[in-house]
Amino acid sequence: MATTERPEPRGLGDRLYDALFHNYVWRSIFRSGYPNTPRNQMLVVATNVFLHLHPTRIHRTHVKITHTYCLGGLSFFLFLGLTITGVLLMFYYVPSVERAYEDILHLHTDVRFGFLMRNMHRWMAHGMVIMVLMHMMRVFYTGAYKPPREFNWVVGVVLLVLTLLLSFTGYLLPWDQLAFWAITVGTNMVGSAPILGPPNKFVMIGGFEVGAGALIRFYTLHVIALPLLAATFMAVHFWRIRRDGGLARPL
Amino acid sequence: MVATTPETAAASAAVRQKARRQRDEELLVWPDLVFVEFIAAMVFLLAITALSITIDAPLLDRANPAVTPNPSKAPWYFLNLQELLLHMDPALAGVVVPTVALVALGAIPYYDRSNEGQGEWLSTPNAWRLTWIGSAVGSIGSILLVLFDEQIHVRLFTGLTGSAWPSSLNWIRNARSIQNDLPWPEWMRSIPLGNVLRTDLLGLPKLDLALNIPELFVSQIIPVSLMIGLPIILSIVLWKTGEAKTRRDHMIAQFSGFIAVYIVLTIIGTAFRGQGMELLPPWEVKMPIS
Numbered sequence: 001m002a003t004t005e006r007p008e009p010r011g012l013g014d015r016l017y018d019a020l021f022h023n024y025v026w027r028s029i030f031r032s033g034y035p036n037t038p039r040n041q042m043l044v045v046a047t048n049v050f051l052h053l054h055p056t057r058i059h060r061t062h063v064k065i066t067h068t069y070c071l072g073g074l075s076f077f078l079f080l081g082l083t084i085t086g087v088l089l090m091f092y093y094v095p096s097v098e099r100a101y102e103d104i105l106h107l108h109t110d111v112r113f114g115f116l117m118r119n120m121h122r123w124m125a126h127g128m129v130i131m132v133l134m135h136m137m138r139v140f141y142t143g144a145y146k147p148p149r150e151f152n153w154v155v156g157v158v159l160l161v162l163t164l165l166l167s168f169t170g171y172l173l174p175w176d177q178l179a180f181w182a183i184t185v186g187t188n189m190v191g192s193a194p195i196l197g198p199p200n201k202f203v204m205i206g207g208f209e210v211g212a213g214a215l216i217r218f219y220t221l222h223v224i225a226l227p228l229l230a231a232t233f234m235a236v237h238f239w240r241i242r243r244d245g246g247l248a249r250p251l
Numbered sequence: 252m253v254a255t256t257p258e259t260a261a262a263s264a265a266v267r268q269k270a271r272r273q274r275d276e277e278l279l280v281w282p283d284l285v286f287v288e289f290i291a292a293m294v295f296l297l298a299i300t301a302l303s304i305t306i307d308a309p310l311l312d313r314a315n316p317a318v319t320p321n322p323s324k325a326p327w328y329f330l331n332l333q334e335l336l337l338h339m340d341p342a343l344a345g346v347v348v349p350t351v352a353l354v355a356l357g358a359i360p361y362y363d364r365s366n367e368g369q370g371e372w373l374s375t376p377n378a379w380r381l382t383w384i385g386s387a388v389g390s391i392g393s394i395l396l397v398l399f400d401e402q403i404h405v406r407l408f409t410g411l412t413g414s415a416w417p418s419s420l421n422w423i424r425n426a427r428s429i430q431n432d433l434p435w436p437e438w439m440r441s442i443p444l445g446n447v448l449r450t451d452l453l454g455l456p457k458l459d460l461a462l463n464i465p466e467l468f469v470s471q472i473i474p475v476s477l478m479i480g481l482p483i484i485l486s487i488v489l490w491k492t493g494e495a496k497t498r499r500d501h502m503i504a505q506f507s508g509f510i511a512v513y514i515v516l517t518i519i520g521t522a523f524r525g526q527g528m529e530l531l532p533p534w535e536v537k538m539p540i541s
């Protein structure tokens with residue numbers, strides 16, 4: 001494919017390079033050679049599904065850190081990190097009133113690096129709420145919600161709600177006093193609405209008080225329903241950024 | 252094919268030149284952007300790992316429905332709502348305000364549809380000023396309202412004059428005193444709604460609700476009027492003084508005010524509310540490290 005880019009003379013380095021990056025196996029995986037020429041650099045972005053979230057070229061002002069402060073990207077990074085640490089935590093955690101608290105305790109005492117998984121998951125969760133809020137502020141103050149990006153702003157608001165719900169549902173899972181009473185206070189706010197409040201609260205926590213019903217509901221929402229929804233909306237969010245012509249620029 | 256006239260040729264040359272100029276301004280995503288993203292991700296990964304090694308996530312005693320901690324607090328990002336809960340009807344603070352706030356947030360681009368100030372940080376002429384004004388009004392306003400409900404003016408008065416707060420002004424000590432200390436006619440405190448809305452005539456159970464006008468006034472009407480009225484007054488003042496001329500200008504002031512209120516109430520709820528949700532200096536508040 002990219003053989004014409006390496007003319008004679010061929011030294012040892014070139015031959016090694018060819019052997020590594022132009023061999024049959026490499027090219028069956030990556031459609032382009034190693035991205036050290038403009039052509040391969042564009043090809044790698046265009047042909048790799050993960051890099052293809054990006055365009056191949058981007059305006060120079062958008063590469064400046066001070067334009068986005070990477071806040072949206074870091075929100076996404078934290079989401080990925082939370083998924084990885086979350087999966088590891090699921091190996092050790094059973095969402096039952098009898099076991100939940102002990103399982104969390106054991107993470108700190110019996111599981112190698114268990115404390116690290118739990119702490120990282122917790123701090124990244126707080127970090128994600130902060131990052132998403134700051135990302136929203138940067139989008140607002142750079143006027144990036146203006147046409148044609150109106151709807152992507154709305155998708156963003158949905159992502160903000162999902163982020164808060166993810167954090168809130170996760171808050172209950174350690175089943176300690178902090179968790180229990182925070183969720184009690186939070187769901188009581190919903191329950192206080194006239195007429196629709198009490199039935200809504202009942203559906204949320206699967207009972208009249210926070211208990212086994214609430215734990216399994218919050219767990220299911222936290223580990224599968226909300227992450228799937230969030231990932232879906234993120235896909236739409238990123239797709240729309242591309243469709244709307246990349247990041248906003250002054251007219 | 253359209254015949255090429257000198258005009259169309261000139262026009263298409265201009266288009267091509269513009270496209271070329273744009274190209275010159277562009278960088279390749281690999282390596283320029285991917286590099287920045289990689290560094291940002293690594294810095295964050297290291298910082299979070301370091302944080303997680305040094306500070307443990309909190310874990311208190313096992314959940315016990317019989318022992319209510321004092322204070323019981325929601326997660327920090329909801330403490331602004333819990334703060335509102337102290338000053339108004341719980342349904343208003345817990346359901347109506349967040350719903351309206353989110354809808355309003357989502358509606359911003361449908362209100363401000365110009366391309367003014369797009370794609371650059373605060374690039375309209377008055378943007379920075381309006382940000383400061385909005386933030387200042389939002390934060391000072393919410394602090395003053397919280398302090399009013401704490402009867403700070405009463406304490407200041409007694410502190411400065413040495414005499415007690417005049418009893419004729421008892422009703423304006425805080426929001427609740429408007430309900431309790433004004434001579435409301437007694438019938439207003441309990442108007443049986445079932446006698447007005449005759450659901451029993453439709454074969455439904457008779458409404459067992461009583462309307463308490465003074466209570467409604469204090470926990471719903473005043474807060475709603477303040478939350479809607481103060482932002483409107485802000486916008487009118489900015490408009491009359493010529494500070495805010497366009498929709499973008501108004502949005503900057505309102506959004507900044509909203510963010511300021513959110514942050515201030517979150518801080519008050521987190522660091523200044525102790526036992527019984529009493530307003531205390533932060534060093535007297537035992538903070539649950541959430």
Ligand code: HEM
Pocket residue numbers: 068070071072073074075076079132135136139142144145149152153154155156157159160163234237241246247248
């Ligand atoms: C989980 C939450 C979110 C993730 C992962 C996310 C991710 C991203 C990313 C990676 C970008 C590219 C530019 C950048 O990094 O700033 C972006 C842009 C954008 N985001 Fe988000 N975002 C989230 C939430 C939000 C929220 C809450 C809003 C607004 C309410 C929002 C509105 C937008 C808009 C309008 C753009 C286009 C910006 C432009 O054209 O300059 N996003 N988002």
